[in-house]
Amino acid sequence: MLHQIISAGFGGQGVLLLGQLIAYAGLKEEKNVSWLPSYGPEMRGGTANCCVVVSDEEVGSPVVTEADVVVVMNRPSFEKYENNVVPGGKLFVNSSLIDLRSNRTDIEVYYVPANHIADELGNGRVANMVMLGAVLKKTHIVSPKTAIECLAASFGERKAHLIPINEQALEKGAEVVR
Amino acid sequence: MAKKLMKGSEAIGEAAIQAGCRYFFGYPITPQNEIPEYMSRRLPKEGGCFLQAESEVAAINMVYGAAGAGARVMTSSSSPGISLKQEGISYIACAELPCVIVNMMRVGPGLGGILPAQGDYFQATKGGGHGDYHLVVLAPSTVQEAADMVMEGFDIADTYRIPVMILGDGMIGQIMEPVEFKVHQKRQVPEKTWAATGWSDKSRPRAIINSLYIEAEQMKAVSERLLARYAQITEKETKVEEFMMDDAQYCIAAYGTTARIAKSAVVKARQMGIKAGLIRPITIWPFPSEAFAKAAEQVKAFLTVEMSTGQMVEDVRLAVAGKKPVYFKGTLGGFVPTTQDMVNELVKLTEGRE
Amino acid sequence: MAIVFKKTKMLTDVPFHYCPGCTHGIAHRLVAECIEELGMEDKAIGVAPVGCAVFAYNYFNCDMMEAAHGRAPAVATGIKRVHPDKLVFTYQGDGDLASIGTAEIVHAAARGEKITTIFINNAIYGMTGGQMAPTTLEGQVTTTSPYGRQKEHCGLPIRMSELIATLDGACYVERVSMHDVPNIIRAKKAIKKALICQMERKGFSFIELLSTCPTNWGMTPTAALTWLKENMIPYYPLGVKKEVE
Numbered sequence: 091m092l093h094q095i096i097s098a099g100f101g102g103q104g105v106l107l108l109g110q111l112i113a114y115a116g117l118k119e120e121k122n123v124s125w126l127p128s129y130g131p132e133m134r135g136g137t138a139n140c141c142v143v144v145s146d147e148e149v150g151s152p153v154v155t156e157a158d159v160v161v162v163m164n165r166p167s168f169e170k171y172e173n174n175v176v177p178g179g180k181l182f183v184n185s186s187l188i189d190l191r192s193n194r195t196d197i198e199v200y201y202v203p204a205n206h207i208a209d210e211l212g213n214g215r216v217a218n219m220v221m222l223g224a225v226l227k228k229t230h231i232v233s234p235k236t237a238i239e240c241l242a243a244s245f246g247e248r249k250a251h252l253i254p255i256n257e258q259a260l261e262k263g264a265e266v267v268r
Numbered sequence: 269m270a271k272k273l274m275k276g277s278e279a280i281g282e283a284a285i286q287a288g289c290r291y292f293f294g295y296p297i298t299p300q301n302e303i304p305e306y307m308s309r310r311l312p313k314e315g316g317c318f319l320q321a322e323s324e325v326a327a328i329n330m331v332y333g334a335a336g337a338g339a340r341v342m343t344s345s346s347s348p349g350i351s352l353k354q355e356g357i358s359y360i361a362c363a364e365l366p367c368v369i370v371n372m373m374r375v376g377p378g379l380g381g382i383l384p385a386q387g388d389y390f391q392a393t394k395g396g397g398h399g400d401y402h403l404v405v406l407a408p409s410t411v412q413e414a415a416d417m418v419m420e421g422f423d424i425a426d427t428y429r430i431p432v433m434i435l436g437d438g439m440i441g442q443i444m445e446p447v448e449f450k451v452h453q454k455r456q457v458p459e460k461t462w463a464a465t466g467w468s469d470k471s472r473p474r475a476i477i478n479s480l481y482i483e484a485e486q487m488k489a490v491s492e493r494l495l496a497r498y499a500q501i502t503e504k505e506t507k508v509e510e511f512m513m514d515d516a517q518y519c520i521a522a523y524g525t526t527a528r529i530a531k532s533a534v535v536k537a538r539q540m541g542i543k544a545g546l547i548r549p550i551t552i553w554p555f556p557s558e559a560f561a562k563a564a565e566q567v568k569a570f571l572t573v574e575m576s577t578g579q580m581v582e583d584v585r586l587a588v589a590g591k592k593p594v595y596f597k598g599t600l601g602g603f604v605p606t607t608q609d610m611v612n613e614l615v616k617l618t619e620g621r622e
Numbered sequence: 623m624a625i626v627f628k629k630t631k632m633l634t635d636v637p638f639h640y641c642p643g644c645t646h647g648i649a650h651r652l653v654a655e656c657i658e659e660l661g662m663e664d665k666a667i668g669v670a671p672v673g674c675a676v677f678a679y680n681y682f683n684c685d686m687m688e689a690a691h692g693r694a695p696a697v698a699t700g701i702k703r704v705h706p707d708k709l710v711f712t713y714q715g716d717g718d719l720a721s722i723g724t725a726e727i728v729h730a731a732a733r734g735e736k737i738t739t740i741f742i743n744n745a746i747y748g749m750t751g752g753q754m755a756p757t758t759l760e761g762q763v764t765t766t767s768p769y770g771r772q773k774e775h776c777g778l779p780i781r782m783s784e785l786i787a788t789l790d791g792a793c794y795v796e797r798v799s800m801h802d803v804p805n806i807i808r809a810k811k812a813i814k815k816a817l818i819c820q821m822e823r824k825g826f827s828f829i830e831l832l833s834t835c836p837t838n839w840g841m842t843p844t845a846a847l848t849w850l851k852e853n854m855i856p857y858y859p860l861g862v863k864k865e866v867e
Contacts, residue, residue, distance in 0.1 A: 110273075110444070117273050117446050125273070125444040150532025152443050152525075153604045291704060317703045321696065322729035329693035329726070333700020336687045337667070341700070359690050464685035464701065466708045468664035476679045477687040 091121075091146045093231045094154040096171050098139035099163025099184070104218030108161065109140035111222060114240035115232035116144040124152040137166055144231050159229055161221050163204070164188065182225055184217065200224055200267045207262045213252075216259035223263025234260050271446040276411045276436065277302035277344075279447045280370060281310065283418035284342050286449055289368070290316030291341040293330035295323055295349060298382045299438035300372035303344040324349040328356030328369075335365040336477035338463030340422055344370035346438070347388050348379060350396075357431060358397030362479035362490065366425030368418060369403070370434045372441040375575075375602040383602020384438035386524060389579035392435050393553040400491055402498055404432045404505060405553040407523040411445035413550075424505060426457035428497055435552065437575065439525045439604065501554055508556035509548040512538065516545025518617050519563050521572040521584045521594075523549045526605060530573055533610035542614050552580065560587035569617050570594040573605055632658045632666075636680045643836040643843025645800040646674060646742065650681055652806070653713065653740055656814040657684070660821070662709045667701050669694040673715035674748040682713075692723020695730035698737045709820060711738040716757040717747045720782050727786070734791030734825040738816045741782060744833040745854060752838030756780045759853055764838070779857065783830045787863035793825030795863040799832040799855060801847045812862075824866055832858055 095112060099105040109125055116123040127140045141154035158179040162168040165188050175181050177196040186205035202224045204217040219241075226234045238260065242253050274282070281303050284292070292307040304320065311318040321327035327343050334341040345353060350371045360367060371392065375385035392405045404424050408414035414436060421432040464475040481487035509527075512534050513519065522530040527548040537544040547563060549556050560570070569592055572581040581596045588594050597613045599605045632654035640646045657666050663684065670678035672691035679686035689697040694712035702710045719727050719741050730737065746764055747753040754767040757779045761770040771779075787795040794816050798809035809831055816827035832854050834846035841849060 113444060114273055117271060123273070123446060126439065127442055148531070149445070149528070150535075151529040151604070151607055152439065152445075153529075153606070155606055156608075291700070293700065319699070319703065319733075322725050325693070326696040326699075326726050326729065329690060329696035330700035330703075332689070332693075333669070333687065333697035333702075334704045335700070336697070337701045337704040339704040341704075355690055356693070363688075464667050464687055465705060466665045466667055467683075467685045474683065475685040478679060480676060480688055 091144075093142075093144040093159060093229065094157050095142040095144070095159040095161070095231070096139060096154050096157045096174055097142065097161045098137060098167035098171055101138045103138075103163045104215065105138055105161070105163055106140050108218045108222050109142040111237050111240055112142050112144060112231055114244070115236040118236050118240060119232055121145060122147065122149050124149045126152040137164070137170075139167065139171075159225060159231070161225060162188065163218070163221065165190065180228055182221055184221060186217070198228070200228065202263060202266050204263070207266070208259060211255055211258055211262065213255050216256055219256045219259035220263035220266075223260035224267045226260070227264035227267050234264070271448045273444050274411060274447045275302055275442065275444050276414050277372070277441040278306045279411050279415040280344070280418050280434065281306035282449065283415035284368065284422070285310055285314055285316075287340065287419040287422045289340040289342050289422060290314060291334045291339050292316075292318045292343065293321050293327040293334070293341070294343050295321050295327050295345065297346045297349040299374060299384075300344050300346045300370065300441050302441065303370060324352035325356065328353040328360070331367050331369075332356055332360050332363070332365060335360065335367045336363065336464050338460045338465055340426075342368045342370065344372070346372045346374045347376050347385075350388065350391070354391075354397035357403070358399050358401065359479045360431050361397075361401035361403065361494075362399065363477050364429040364494075365431065365477065366422075366429050368421045368425060368432050368434065370418075370436070373435065373437040375600075381602050382438065384525065384575060384604060385602055386437060386526065386575040387577075387579070388435065389552065389574070389576060392433055393555070393583075401494060402553055404428070404430055404501060405435050405551065406432065407435045407550065407552045408440055409524050409528045409548065411440065411443060411447050414440055415447050415449060423455040423457055426460075427455060428501055430497065430501070435524065437525050498554075505551060506554045506556050507550035508559045509546075509550055510559060511546040511548065513545035513547065513563060515543055516563075516566070517543040517568045518545070518614055519567045519570045520544065520546045520610065520614070521549075521560065521570055521580065522546065522574065523552055523580060526573050526575055529605055529607055530610055532607040533614065536607055536611050537614045540611070540615075542618055544614055549580070555583045555587070557583070557587035560584055561589065564588045564591040567592060571597060571610075571613055571617060573597045573610055573613075575599050575604065630654045630658045632663055632683050633681055634683045638681065639677060640674065641837040643834065643846060644674070645744075645831070645833040648800055648806060649740065649742060649831050649833065650678070652810045652813050653711070654682060656810060656817055657709065660814065660817055662817070662821070665707070666709045666711070667705065669698045669701070669710070669712040671712070671714040671718040673718045675713055675715060675742065676749065678713050692718050692721070693726055694718065695723065695726040695735070695737070695739065699730055699733070699735050702735060702737050706736070709817060710736075711740060711817070713740045714742070715748065716741070716743045716745065716755045720756040720780050727782075728789070731786045731789045731792045731826045731828065734793070736820050736823050736825065738820045738827045739829070740813065741828060741830045742833045743782070743830055743858065744835040745779070746835050746838050748835050748838055752835075757782075759857060781858060783828065783863045786828045791826050792828060792864055793866040794819040794827040797830040797832065797858060797860050797863065799850065799860055800834065801832070801850045805860075830858075832860075
């Protein structure tokens with residue numbers, strides 16, 4: 091099993107955390123993992139992205155150029171990474187903010203109104219978790235349960251009250267692509 | 269102890285603390301700021317001292333002072349900052365002081381960019397500063413290895429009274445990977461009876477930490493002592509990883525981040541029927557020349573891959589000594605080679621193309 | 623027979639390499655005597671500069687380190703952070719401290735490093751053979767200011783004591799002179815006070831010693847002392863520049 095994932099969007103949309111949760115959960119499920127962020131000036135307010143590798147084997151290149159899963163949270167990321175999906179791979183599009191449709195016929199494309207759903211849940215910040223819910227439903231890279239456990243561990247007690255809404259976001263995301 | 273997901277830079281900081289390093293002097297530069305940031309959080313809690321110096325020049329001289337005073341001490345920077353430290357590194361080498369210096373290489377020359385590169389190989393392995401000296405240079409290819417190397421690096425530094433450099437690149441610093449801090453099997457390192465700690469113990473000679481030898485005979489003696497130590501280090505500390513080399517006909521030579529990508533390329537090439545292998549220098553000084561000399565008897569050609577215009581390839585060629593062709597593939601500008609790039613190069617070799 | 627004078631044990635028996643009439647020798651002795659009189663012989667760690675005092679580690683009879691040009695305050699910082707209970711001092715000339723090492727001295731002072739700096743200002747580069755220093759006076763002829771130092775070309779000399787005194791981390795700053803006995807006695811008092819400030823952990827202490835360089839000034843030792851008094855003191859006024867109680 092080898093998953094190569096790109097998660098991209100505006101800084102502040104939680105795309106790095108989305109990737110980290112996959113990596114943390116992968117580690118917890120005893121896979122080999124790596125998480126590599128884009129760094130430097132471009133992370134200040136502009137687009138942010140990270141590459142995640144989850145594998146049964148030792149991780150070779152942590153830089154993902156041929157992704158089997160790409161998550162795009164905004165339009166610039168859609169334009170930049172649509173073509174990094176390998177044939178047969180999956181593209182997850184935040185349709186709340188991206189009004190484009192993919193022309194590719196060799197991949198599976200899922201349109202998830204992540205911000206819309208997050209707002210309905212009452213917290214726009216969980217849009218990334220809606221997307222993660224969709225990703226995990228369609229790919230089974232890691233189990234959503236493990237992802238939530240990892241989120242709880244990173245939140246600690248101070249933010250423990252936010253766990254239920256994040257859980258709901260994961261479930262809603264999964265429902266959309268069911 | 270369970271594995272934790274950690275950034276390379278933070279793992280390096282934690283490893284240093286677990287190895288007994290209590291002093292860190294540094295100056296901010298991207299992409300390694302997580303190291304000083306981590307040390308500034310952790311060291312005060314460990315009874316140690318983190319100090320942000322006014323410059324890289326001052327930082328390395330603070331390292332000189334703390335190392336001369338007998339402490340385990342570390343500094344870190346990235347390429348342009350390491351250039352500024354070279355004066356101090358040369359003095360530290362001559363004064364025979366142990367310390368660990370981390371260089372998370374970024375692309376250059378000049379201010380260059382902040383993306384990963386391997387353009388400081390010459391600087392790290394051939395001296396860097398003025399005069400006749402070497403550092404022990406360890407090149408990690410994973411976060412786990414970076415942590416292990418920092419711990420071992422302090423022991424090597426203390427054993428041989430030599431500065432040790434951890435030569436990573438921006439990617440090793442930024443990447444998060446599982447890491448386990450193994451209980452550090454500390455070597456038996458000699459007591460630092462030479463350190464300047466205040467001369468209260470008159471049974472030892474007065475400590476003089478110095479790199480000035482005006483008399484030719486004295487300077488010659490120091491150089492001979494260093495030379496003998498370098499020979500000893502070469503014999504005992506040279507480390508190399510050979511991957512799928514048993515029946516390899518084409519050998520990739522790569523170190524650090526590039527080498528882990530090369531591993532994937534070797535696997536992929538083998539699936540295509542190309543008998544590829546990898547020799548990965550773990551210490552790039554001392555350089556594992558013997559591994560390449562031995563491979564030269566077996567393989568048809570070598571392919572050196574670096575994120576540079578071609579630096580380590582010179583050492584590979586020296587080791588191979590003209591017995592087999594040594595080709596080079598470099599990526600520039602901060603681009604990281606892909607597995608496919610390397611496979612394509614291997615295919616070219618099998619087809620007899622350069 | 624009664625002993626009326628004894629060489630301080632804080633100096634080794636190695637003969638000084640300094641030129642005849644140079645005031646480095648007296649400055650060394652003052653620092654050494656002060657350390658001994660404070661009973662800090664076993665706790666002192668000194669840092670030598672690059673310049674005429676480069677061999678100071680051969681003379682001060684305590685643990686010593688030799689620093690790169692201008693970097694002594696950074697080296698001393700490293701030592702002091704490892705050994706906060708030791709008496710750490712740097713001994714630096716004007717090229718070392720006021721030119722190449724300005725960043726290090728200013729920031730050591732700004733941090734309030736608990737170290738003491740002895741600054742020898744003789745208005746010239748001695749060891750390299752009499753080139754212009756940042757402290758060279760206007761009009762003064764040196765091998766690199768053969769027509770005299772000109773303000774329009776390279777500015778006026780830096781008054782380091784006044785500069786250091788502006789920094790909050792400095793607890794004691796005084797300029798003294800080596801040109802006659804009463805001033806030398808005053809200099810010793812200043813050095814001792816600076817070392818005591820360090821022992822009391824008050825902050826960074828700094829003593830500037832106006833000194834002579836008969837060789838590179840091209841004068842006899844006595845003429846050099848007179849030149850110091852008549853030319854340097856008017857530009858570099860003596861006295862305490864800062865004292866924190």
